[in-house]
Amino acid sequence: MREITFSEATLEALSEAMADDPTIFVVGEGIGQRGGNFKTTMGLYEKYGPMRLRDTPICERGFIGMCTGAAMTGARPIVDFMFVDFLLDGIGELFNQTAKMQYMSNGRLKMPMVLRGCIGIGNSASTHHSGSYYPIFTHIPGFHVVLPSNASDAKGLFATALKSDNPVIFLEHKLLLNQKEHVQEGTYEIPFGQARVVREGNDATIVALSVMVHHTMNAAASLANEGLSIEVIDPRTVAPLDMDTILKSVHKTGRLLIVDETYMPCGIGAEIAAQVNTEGFDDLDAPIARLNGAHVPTPYSPTLEEAIVPNKDTIVQAIRDLLAE
Amino acid sequence: MNARTKTETYRYLYRTMKLIRVVEERMARAHLEGLVHGACHTYVGEEAVATGVCASLRDEDAVFSTHRGHGHALAKGVSAKSLIAELFGKETGCSHGRGGSMHLFAPEIGMMGTSGIVGPCILQAVGAGYTAKLLNTDRVGVAFFGDGAVGNGAFHEGLNMASIWNLPVLLICENNLYATEVSFSSVSRNPSIAARSEGYGIPGIEVDGNDVLAVHEAASEAIKRARTGEGPTLIECKTYRTRPHAEGMGESGYRSAAEIAAWKARDPITLLRDRLLDDRLISIDDIGAIDDEIKSTVEDAVQYAGDSPWPDGDTAKTNVYREG
Numbered sequence: 001m002r003e004i005t006f007s008e009a010t011l012e013a014l015s016e017a018m019a020d021d022p023t024i025f026v027v028g029e030g031i032g033q034r035g036g037n038f039k040t041t042m043g044l045y046e047k048y049g050p051m052r053l054r055d056t057p058i059c060e061r062g063f064i065g066m067c068t069g070a071a072m073t074g075a076r077p078i079v080d081f082m083f084v085d086f087l088l089d090g091i092g093e094l095f096n097q098t099a100k101m102q103y104m105s106n107g108r109l110k111m112p113m114v115l116r117g118c119i120g121i122g123n124s125a126s127t128h129h130s131g132s133y134y135p136i137f138t139h140i141p142g143f144h145v146v147l148p149s150n151a152s153d154a155k156g157l158f159a160t161a162l163k164s165d166n167p168v169i170f171l172e173h174k175l176l177l178n179q180k181e182h183v184q185e186g187t188y189e190i191p192f193g194q195a196r197v198v199r200e201g202n203d204a205t206i207v208a209l210s211v212m213v214h215h216t217m218n219a220a221a222s223l224a225n226e227g228l229s230i231e232v233i234d235p236r237t238v239a240p241l242d243m244d245t246i247l248k249s250v251h252k253t254g255r256l257l258i259v260d261e262t263y264m265p266c267g268i269g270a271e272i273a274a275q276v277n278t279e280g281f282d283d284l285d286a287p288i289a290r291l292n293g294a295h296v297p298t299p300y301s302p303t304l305e306e307a308i309v310p311n312k313d314t315i316v317q318a319i320r321d322l323l324a325e
Numbered sequence: 326m327n328a329r330t331k332t333e334t335y336r337y338l339y340r341t342m343k344l345i346r347v348v349e350e351r352m353a354r355a356h357l358e359g360l361v362h363g364a365c366h367t368y369v370g371e372e373a374v375a376t377g378v379c380a381s382l383r384d385e386d387a388v389f390s391t392h393r394g395h396g397h398a399l400a401k402g403v404s405a406k407s408l409i410a411e412l413f414g415k416e417t418g419c420s421h422g423r424g425g426s427m428h429l430f431a432p433e434i435g436m437m438g439t440s441g442i443v444g445p446c447i448l449q450a451v452g453a454g455y456t457a458k459l460l461n462t463d464r465v466g467v468a469f470f471g472d473g474a475v476g477n478g479a480f481h482e483g484l485n486m487a488s489i490w491n492l493p494v495l496l497i498c499e500n501n502l503y504a505t506e507v508s509f510s511s512v513s514r515n516p517s518i519a520a521r522s523e524g525y526g527i528p529g530i531e532v533d534g535n536d537v538l539a540v541h542e543a544a545s546e547a548i549k550r551a552r553t554g555e556g557p558t559l560i561e562c563k564t565y566r567t568r569p570h571a572e573g574m575g576e577s578g579y580r581s582a583a584e585i586a587a588w589k590a591r592d593p594i595t596l597l598r599d600r601l602l603d604d605r606l607i608s609i610d611d612i613g614a615i616d617d618e619i620k621s622t623v624e625d626a627v628q629y630a631g632d633s634p635w636p637d638g639d640t641a642k643t644n645v646y647r648e649g
Contacts, residue, residue, distance in 0.1 A: 022460075023459070023460065025455075025459055051458065051459055052459070054490070056486070057482070057485060057486070057489070059478075059482040059485070059486070061448070061478060061479065061482060062448055062478075062479065062482025062483060062485070062486055063482075063486070064448075065444075065445050065447075065448025065449055065451075065452065065479060065482075065483070066448050066449070066451045066452040066455060066483070066486055067452055068445075068448070068449055068452060069387070069389065069437070069448060069449030069450060069451060069452020069453045069455070069456075069466065070452035070453065070455045070456045070459075071452070072387070072432070072437055072438075072449065072452070072453070073387050073437070073452065073453040073456040073457070073464075073466070074456050074460060075452075075455065075456040075459055075460070077452075092442065092445075093445055093448065096440075096441075096442050096445070097440065097442070097445050097449070101438065102644055102645065102646065102647055103423060103644050103645050104420060104423050104424050104428045104430060104438065105420065105423075105430040105432060105438065105644075106420060106421040106423050106430070106644055107643070107644035107647065108430065108432050108433065109430070109432050109437075109438075110647055111647075141645045142645055142646070144646075165647040166646050166647055
């Protein structure tokens with residue numbers, strides 16, 4: 001079985017889609033001959049040339065607005081934004097224009113546009129290269145928001161994004177990009193809104209997002225040595241959010257913890273908790289718990305950076321606390 | 326649009342400007358009557374710009390416009406019925422009641438939308454130009470925007486992208502001297518908008534925006550350049566809105582009565598009519614017949630919009646996402 005990295009997996013999906021669909025073009029800073037800061041377009045420029053692999057000036061608002069117009073007129077633009085922090089310069093275009101066009105035109109316009117790039121804390125990237133911001137995009141009607149946690153899912157979810165007629169925000173945690181694993185050859189799609197039960201268990205349900213899936217799996221494995229049976233769910237997309245899988249699991253376990261690297265207030269955990277409270281209150285044997293990264297800008301120094309993110313040990317402790325309730 | 330004879334073109338330009346004028350004055354009244362529910366920014370005084378530019382466009386060319394977009398929609402071919410019904414919030418409106426005055430959509434004829442935010446139309450028109458070039462068509466993207474957009478980052482970023490990628494784009498600036506009630510001279514040290522094109526290495530043309538023939542000629546040339554791969558053109562149309570920024574706002578004193586009167590004396594519709602009469606290209610009877618026809622078209626449209634059904638509240642959540 002061949003193993004490839006997360007970035008190589010999405011590159012395969014992109015390369016296959018570009019061969020099939022001549023309306024796809026990619027924009028970004030250094031995605032042409034350079035092949036992308038994270039090797040997201042490596043080798044494509046040689047095949048498809050500058051019209052389809054378009055290096056841009058540093059003008060996020062400009063090229064997001066440009067791609068919105070291109071999507072409205074029959075192209076399928078991919079914005080390779082490098083770091084989600086940079087995308088914030090174009091947020092007015094995204095919220096007021098990209099997300100609303102289909103509705104405002106009463107369904108006559110499509111918005112086949114993918115915005116993809118890196119999120120997350122790590123490597124002392126400090127505060128302008130460590131953002132996640134997916135709760136903000138999830139709040140807005142019109143977007144799909146995708147958070148793959150592994151290479152195999154990344155390829156299938158990216159293939160789905162590249163065929164979607166809705167705007168998709170595809171967010172890749174920087175600590176996952178070089179992780180290698182078995183990835184199926186050939187094209188396959190994973191539908192949005194289908195969570196994956198990564199580990200089955202009976203004592204508690206842990207919903208983990210993006211890179212936190214890995215820390216949570218390590219925590220669950222360590223607790224299994226003590227005879228504790230932990231179910232781990234990876235939603236894979238937060239818009240749409242597969243609540244059915246989460247509710248079924250909570251029905252079985254009676255306990256729920258949401259582990260998310262990014263901020264707690266108004267976050268994905270708050271949304272999941274509110275929905276479980278409404279739909280699954282009678283299943284709960286303990287208050288719903290959340291474990292998040294600290295509500296601070298991301299510091300630089302390794303010791304400070306490490307201190308603000310959940311890790312295997314803090315997750316183990318959070319699960320113990322949940323089980324003690 | 327098929328090739329027209331010169332006389333047909335003049336009649337077309339007169340008829341379109343007149344249609345915009347009569348619709349706008351009727352909508353100003355409808356706003357007072359409570360029939361237009363939100364803001365209503367009229368295009369009275371600026372009709373020559375949309376008319377002169379759109380006369381050389383085809384249905385498949387993509388127009389992106391502003392909060393003051395009724396004139397662009399009508400000139401691009403949206404019917405008075407469909408526009409007025411939208412302003413009345415009716416299901417038969419061009420956006421099926423989702424948009425109102427500031428969000429007019431008819432993508433099937435290249436009216437790609439008007440926007441309540443200043444600037445995005447420039448970027449989206451550049452995107453339409455990108456699609457045209459990517460897919461090897463000879464379509465063009467057109468942005469209409471005011472002097473207020475010139476100080477916005479979208480202007481710089483959009484012109485730069487259109488220039489470096491040599492895209493088929495028309496950048497039509499309607500310089501009506503005021504952004505809402507802030508004078509352009511108070512927010513720009515350089516009084517020329519057209520001259521900014523030099524900074525991007527593209528042609529920039531200043532025209533009398535109240536002279537529909539001048540606008541039409543400049544736009545036709547720019548469209549020809551765009552279709553034949555020669556890239557973008559910035560056209561600054563000097564014009565004036567003779568009504569307030571939005572209906573119901575009145576004149577707060579930011580401009581003088583003499584200034585308004587001077588521009589009214591250069592009314593674009595009167596200017597064209599007088600020229601056509603002087604040159605015997607149209608008779609006074611013909612003018613009268615067109616005026617009567619438009620009056621009745623607009624009254625029929627108002628009746629139609631008034632009689633049209635409201636959108637069903639149960640449909641308010643549809644089309645946020647495309648299925649599949």
